[in-house]
Protein backbone atom coordinates (compact mmCIF):
# COMPACT_ATOMS: atom_id res chain seq x y z
CA UNK A 203 0.00 0.00 0.00
CA UNK A 204 1.39 3.43 -0.93
CA UNK A 205 1.73 6.16 1.67
CA UNK A 206 -1.20 7.99 0.07
CA UNK A 207 -3.40 4.88 0.10
CA UNK A 208 -2.52 4.36 3.75
CA UNK A 209 -3.44 7.96 4.51
CA UNK A 210 -6.81 7.48 2.77
CA UNK A 211 -7.47 4.22 4.64
CA UNK A 212 -6.75 5.92 7.98
CA UNK A 213 -9.03 8.81 7.08
CA UNK A 214 -11.80 6.40 6.15
CA UNK A 215 -11.45 4.53 9.43
CA UNK A 216 -11.57 7.74 11.42
CA UNK A 217 -14.70 8.85 9.58
CA UNK A 218 -16.32 5.47 10.21
CA UNK A 219 -15.53 5.79 13.94
CA UNK A 220 -16.89 9.35 14.13
CA UNK A 221 -20.08 8.29 12.32
CA UNK A 222 -20.59 5.38 14.73
CA UNK A 223 -20.07 7.63 17.73
CA UNK A 224 -22.43 10.27 16.34
CA UNK A 225 -25.20 7.69 15.92
CA UNK A 226 -24.84 6.29 19.46
CA UNK A 227 -24.50 9.79 20.94
CA UNK A 228 -27.74 10.92 19.33
CA UNK A 229 -29.62 7.83 20.49
CA UNK A 230 -28.34 7.97 24.09
CA UNK A 231 -29.03 11.71 24.26
CA UNK A 232 -32.63 11.03 23.18
CA UNK A 233 -32.91 8.71 26.21
CA UNK A 234 -31.69 11.44 28.58
CA UNK A 235 -28.44 9.61 29.32
CA UNK A 236 -26.16 12.66 28.93
CA UNK A 237 -27.68 15.09 31.45
CA UNK A 238 -25.69 18.28 32.00
CA UNK A 239 -22.94 17.40 29.45
CA UNK A 240 -22.18 14.16 31.35
CA UNK A 241 -21.03 10.93 29.72
CA UNK A 242 -18.46 10.04 27.11
CA UNK A 243 -18.05 7.55 24.27
CA UNK A 244 -15.10 6.08 22.42
CA UNK A 245 -14.36 3.67 19.58
CA UNK A 246 -11.03 2.05 18.83
CA UNK A 247 -9.39 3.00 15.55
CA UNK A 248 -6.52 1.25 13.83
CA UNK A 249 -4.06 -1.49 14.82
CA UNK A 250 -5.23 -4.16 17.21
CA UNK A 251 -1.74 -5.03 18.40
CA UNK A 252 -1.25 -4.16 22.09
CA UNK A 253 0.11 -0.65 22.38
CA UNK A 254 -0.57 0.10 18.72
CA UNK A 255 -3.95 1.76 18.54
CA UNK A 256 -5.75 5.05 18.77
CA UNK A 257 -9.31 5.75 19.68
CA UNK A 258 -11.90 8.32 18.73
CA UNK A 259 -13.45 9.91 21.82
CA UNK A 260 -16.00 12.60 22.64
CA UNK A 261 -14.58 16.06 23.31
CA UNK A 262 -14.87 17.23 26.90
CA UNK A 263 -17.72 19.32 28.24
CA UNK A 264 -19.86 19.39 25.09
CA UNK A 265 -23.64 19.35 25.03
CA UNK A 266 -23.95 15.76 23.85
CA UNK A 267 -27.47 16.25 22.58
CA UNK A 268 -26.10 18.50 19.81
CA UNK A 269 -24.37 17.34 16.63
CA UNK A 270 -21.44 19.63 15.71
CA UNK A 271 -18.20 19.38 13.70
CA UNK A 272 -16.26 19.44 16.99
CA UNK A 273 -17.75 16.47 18.82
CA UNK A 274 -14.87 13.97 18.55
CA UNK A 275 -11.11 13.74 18.35
CA UNK A 276 -8.48 11.03 17.99
CA UNK A 277 -6.21 10.17 20.91
CA UNK A 278 -3.36 7.71 21.34
CA UNK A 279 -3.24 4.86 23.87
CA UNK A 280 -2.01 7.32 26.52
CA UNK A 281 -4.99 9.58 25.94
CA UNK A 282 -3.05 12.35 24.18
CA UNK A 283 -4.50 13.91 21.00
CA UNK A 284 -2.88 12.19 18.04
CA UNK A 285 -3.53 15.06 15.62
CA UNK A 286 -3.27 18.84 16.07
CA UNK A 287 -6.59 20.04 17.53
CA UNK A 288 -8.02 22.73 19.77
CA UNK A 289 -10.40 20.17 21.27
CA UNK A 290 -9.86 18.62 24.69
CA UNK A 291 -10.53 14.91 25.02
CA UNK A 292 -13.00 13.76 27.68
CA UNK A 293 -11.82 14.44 31.23
CA UNK A 294 -12.23 10.67 31.76
CA UNK A 295 -10.03 9.60 28.85
CA UNK A 296 -7.59 7.82 31.19
CA UNK A 297 -10.39 5.48 32.25
CA UNK A 298 -10.96 4.58 28.59
CA UNK A 299 -7.19 4.03 28.14
CA UNK A 300 -7.12 1.60 31.06
CA UNK A 301 -10.20 -0.33 29.93
CA UNK A 302 -8.78 -0.67 26.40
CA UNK A 303 -5.46 -1.83 27.86
CA UNK A 304 -7.07 -4.42 30.14
CA UNK A 305 -9.81 -5.76 27.89
CA UNK A 306 -8.80 -5.18 24.27
CA UNK A 307 -12.31 -3.76 23.73
CA UNK A 308 -13.31 -2.07 20.47
CA UNK A 309 -15.70 0.49 22.01
CA UNK A 310 -16.43 1.96 25.45
CA UNK A 311 -19.58 3.85 26.42
CA UNK A 312 -20.17 5.78 29.64
CA UNK A 313 -23.40 7.37 30.80
CA UNK A 314 -24.79 8.91 33.97
CA UNK A 315 -28.26 7.60 34.78
CA UNK A 316 -30.31 7.96 37.93
CA UNK A 317 -30.68 4.18 38.30
CA UNK A 318 -26.94 3.52 38.07
CA UNK A 319 -26.26 6.30 40.60
CA UNK A 320 -28.84 5.19 43.16
CA UNK A 321 -27.96 1.51 42.89
CA UNK A 322 -24.22 2.20 43.24
CA UNK A 323 -24.90 3.89 46.56
CA UNK A 324 -27.40 1.30 47.79
CA UNK A 325 -24.86 -1.51 47.33
CA UNK A 326 -21.74 0.52 48.07
CA UNK A 327 -20.77 -1.36 51.26
CA UNK A 328 -20.82 -4.61 49.33
CA UNK A 329 -18.78 -3.07 46.45
CA UNK A 330 -20.95 -4.87 43.90
CA UNK A 331 -24.53 -5.14 42.69
CA UNK A 332 -25.80 -8.73 42.89
CA UNK A 333 -28.19 -9.95 40.19
CA UNK A 334 -29.47 -13.52 39.75
CA UNK A 335 -31.49 -15.19 37.05
CA UNK A 336 -32.72 -12.09 35.21
CA UNK A 337 -33.03 -12.88 31.51
CA UNK A 338 -31.17 -9.77 30.39
CA UNK A 339 -27.96 -11.07 31.99
CA UNK A 340 -27.76 -12.83 28.62
CA UNK A 341 -27.42 -9.39 27.03
CA UNK A 342 -24.03 -9.28 28.77
CA UNK A 343 -23.00 -12.46 26.96
CA UNK A 344 -23.58 -14.74 30.00
CA UNK A 345 -25.91 -17.57 29.02
CA UNK A 346 -25.90 -19.82 32.11
CA UNK A 347 -29.13 -21.02 33.69
CA UNK A 348 -29.98 -18.80 36.71
CA UNK A 349 -26.71 -16.92 36.24
CA UNK A 350 -25.47 -14.90 39.20
CA UNK A 351 -23.40 -11.79 38.59
CA UNK A 352 -21.83 -9.19 40.87
CA UNK A 353 -21.43 -5.90 39.01
CA UNK A 354 -18.37 -4.20 40.53
CA UNK A 355 -18.59 -0.72 42.09
CA UNK A 356 -15.48 1.43 42.44
CA UNK A 357 -15.06 4.71 44.35
CA UNK A 358 -15.45 7.97 42.51
CA UNK A 359 -12.81 10.68 42.87
CA UNK A 360 -12.55 14.14 41.32
CA UNK A 361 -8.95 13.24 40.45
CA UNK A 362 -9.51 10.78 37.58
CA UNK A 363 -6.03 9.14 37.75
CA UNK A 364 -7.00 7.94 41.26
CA UNK A 365 -9.94 6.01 39.79
CA UNK A 366 -7.78 4.13 37.29
CA UNK A 367 -6.14 1.61 39.69
CA UNK A 368 -9.53 1.00 41.31
CA UNK A 369 -10.80 -0.11 37.91
CA UNK A 370 -7.70 -2.24 37.32
CA UNK A 371 -8.43 -4.10 40.57
CA UNK A 372 -12.20 -4.39 40.18
CA UNK A 373 -12.61 -5.56 36.57
CA UNK A 374 -14.00 -9.05 36.15
CA UNK A 375 -13.01 -10.90 32.98
CA UNK A 376 -16.54 -12.03 32.12
CA UNK A 377 -18.36 -8.78 32.98
CA UNK A 378 -18.12 -5.98 30.38
CA UNK A 379 -18.82 -3.12 32.78
CA UNK A 380 -18.04 -1.29 35.98
CA UNK A 381 -20.04 1.13 38.12
CA UNK A 382 -18.52 4.30 39.53
CA UNK A 383 -20.07 5.18 42.88
CA UNK A 384 -22.73 7.92 42.52
CA UNK A 385 -21.35 8.66 39.05
CA UNK A 386 -22.42 6.24 36.32
CA UNK A 387 -21.74 3.09 34.34
CA UNK A 388 -18.90 2.22 31.96
CA UNK A 389 -19.64 -0.61 29.53
CA UNK A 390 -17.60 -1.96 26.65
CA UNK A 391 -17.63 -4.52 23.89
CA UNK A 392 -15.69 -5.79 20.91
CA UNK A 393 -17.40 -3.14 18.76
CA UNK A 394 -19.98 -0.35 19.08
CA UNK A 395 -22.91 -2.75 18.59
CA UNK A 396 -21.79 -4.98 21.45
CA UNK A 397 -20.86 -2.08 23.76
CA UNK A 398 -24.35 -0.62 23.22
CA UNK A 399 -26.02 -3.96 23.95
CA UNK A 400 -23.99 -4.29 27.15
CA UNK A 401 -24.75 -0.75 28.27
CA UNK A 402 -28.47 -1.19 27.67
CA UNK A 403 -28.45 -4.53 29.50
CA UNK A 404 -26.71 -3.03 32.54
CA UNK A 405 -29.14 -0.14 32.57
CA UNK A 406 -32.11 -2.54 32.42
CA UNK A 407 -30.65 -4.57 35.31
CA UNK A 408 -30.09 -1.44 37.43
CA UNK A 409 -33.68 -0.38 36.94
CA UNK A 410 -34.86 -3.92 37.71
CA UNK A 411 -32.81 -4.09 40.93
CA UNK A 412 -33.92 -0.60 41.96
CA UNK A 413 -37.60 -1.44 41.51
CA UNK A 414 -37.23 -4.86 43.12
CA UNK A 415 -35.49 -3.37 46.18
CA UNK A 416 -38.28 -0.78 46.48
CA UNK A 417 -40.96 -3.46 46.31
CA UNK A 418 -39.17 -5.60 48.86
CA UNK A 419 -38.92 -2.57 51.17
CA UNK A 420 -42.65 -1.84 50.86
CA UNK A 421 -43.42 -5.42 51.96
CA UNK A 422 -41.54 -5.09 55.27
Ligand SMILES: CSCCC(=O)C(=O)COP(=O)(O)O
Nearest residue numbers: 239240241242262263292293
Ligand atom coordinates in the same frame (compact mmCIF):
# COMPACT_ATOMS: atom_id res chain seq x y z
C1 LIG B 1 -20.71 17.32 33.96
S1 LIG B 1 -20.52 15.63 34.32
C2 LIG B 1 -18.90 15.54 35.07
C3 LIG B 1 -17.86 14.92 34.20
C4 LIG B 1 -18.26 13.52 33.83
O1 LIG B 1 -18.45 12.69 34.73
C5 LIG B 1 -18.49 13.11 32.47
O2 LIG B 1 -18.84 11.97 32.22
C6 LIG B 1 -18.31 14.05 31.32
O3 LIG B 1 -17.02 14.51 31.21
P1 LIG B 1 -16.43 14.85 29.75
O4 LIG B 1 -15.12 15.53 30.05
O5 LIG B 1 -16.29 13.53 29.05
O6 LIG B 1 -17.41 15.74 29.05
Ligand SMILES: [Zn+2]
Nearest residue numbers: 240241294386
Ligand atom coordinates in the same frame (compact mmCIF):
# COMPACT_ATOMS: atom_id res chain seq x y z
ZN1 LIG C 1 -18.76 10.60 33.94
